[in-house]
Amino acid sequence: MSLLNSALVSFVKLLPTSVVHIFAKKYIAGEDLQDAIIVAKQLNEKGIVATLDVLGESIKTVEEAAEEKEECLRVLKAIDENKLDANLSIKPTSLGLSIDKEYFYKNMKEVLLKAKEYNNFVRVDMEDSPYTASTIEYFLKLQSEFDNVGIVLQSYLRRTESDVEGLNKTNTNYRLCKGIYVEPEEIAFKDKQLVRDNYLKVLKQIINNGSYVGIATHDDYLVDGALEIIKNLDLYKDKYEFQMLYGVKEKLRDKINRDGHKIRIYVPYGKKWYAYSIRRMQENPEIAMHIAKSVLKLD
Numbered sequence: 001m002s003l004l005n006s007a008l009v010s011f012v013k014l015l016p017t018s019v020v021h022i023f024a025k026k027y028i029a030g031e032d033l034q035d036a037i038i039v040a041k042q043l044n045e046k047g048i049v050a051t052l053d054v055l056g057e058s059i060k061t062v063e064e065a066a067e068e069k070e071e072c073l074r075v076l077k078a079i080d081e082n083k084l085d086a087n088l089s090i091k092p093t094s095l096g097l098s099i100d101k102e103y104f105y106k107n108m109k110e111v112l113l114k115a116k117e118y119n120n121f122v123r124v125d126m127e128d129s130p131y132t133a134s135t136i137e138y139f140l141k142l143q144s145e146f147d148n149v150g151i152v153l154q155s156y157l158r159r160t161e162s163d164v165e166g167l168n169k170t171n172t173n174y175r176l177c178k179g180i181y182v183e184p185e186e187i188a189f190k191d192k193q194l195v196r197d198n199y200l201k202v203l204k205q206i207i208n209n210g211s212y213v214g215i216a217t218h219d220d221y222l223v224d225g226a227l228e229i230i231k232n233l234d235l236y237k238d239k240y241e242f243q244m245l246y247g248v249k250e251k252l253r254d255k256i257n258r259d260g261h262k263i264r265i266y267v268p269y270g271k272k273w274y275a276y277s278i279r280r281m282q283e284n285p286e287i288a289m290h291i292a293k294s295v296l297k298l299d
């Protein structure tokens, strides 16, 4: 991030949360599960599927992780009761990965069992690099016991190609994204085009293996690149879906949907919306610029 952008984000962090909320709400369904259910219903009515995410990073205690797990169970129940075409995405640290790996594993098993009962699916999100290896390690354990679990890989990480090589040996269901965290150059590509090139390279590696992939991006270049791969390989529609974040590039979302490709929207909700919103601004400082201008009446 440039100095100006990081200054903008720092400025936004100084603002009252009520002001940030006015801008953040575009990207978050609301604070309660019911808000996410309403959004998922509206998406389903347009033929778009959803994945629900309970905003629960920075979990520090076993009790907090237990509460997050309970909320995940409530999400699965609500999806079932409302007959939604939606699944669940989980950040591993929200279920305790940073506290105790075995505890995380136990929580995930409970959630996956419940999801199985409802004939539903759970995607394990990928967080920052201290958790990459353990997330993959525990995902593989879970995948050997459950067929309703998938993982996320990040094309900015140099290790991803070799992770796919390993994961391709099992029947892995992937989401491929660029990666949202700030990582050191030793382990991550920093150049925008290198991240894109690696994305398309890894996407082909996954598709050529016959694995299912969620193509998670709003980048026109990558959407076009993915569409070309899909067309050239005459890829069946049951082998891929596009994925985007709630509130981002809705015109592109609708076009992909109109063109007959499956598209899933990531719908975050919860009381911990602030950290998520600040991370979105770090990712896209245009949002921070917009807030700063409005607050300072520069428009």
Ligand SMILES: Cc1cc2nc3c(=O)[nH]c(=O)nc-3n(C[C@H](O)[C@H](O)[C@H](O)COP(=O)(O)OP(=O)(O)OC[C@H]3O[C@@H](n4cnc5c(N)ncnc54)[C@H](O)[C@@H]3O)c2cc1C
Pocket: 124, 125, 126, 127, 152, 154, 177, 178, 179, 180, 181, 216, 217, 218, 219, 220, 222, 243, 244, 245, 248, 249, 265, 266, 280, 283, 284, 287
């Ligand atoms: C469904 C889904 C799930 C994801 N899960 C993970 C995960 O588990 N782990 C992880 O590290 N990352 C995850 N990400 C984030 C991802 O890694 C990228 O950081 C993010 O998608 C931006 O990259 P991009 O490919 O859209 O390209 P960019 O070049 O960053 O974006 C293209 C354009 O889209 C718009 N845009 C992109 N992002 C935003 C935003 N946040 N707010 C407003 N506008 C935006 C901007 O106009 C931008 O110019 C996920 C993304 C999606 C879509």
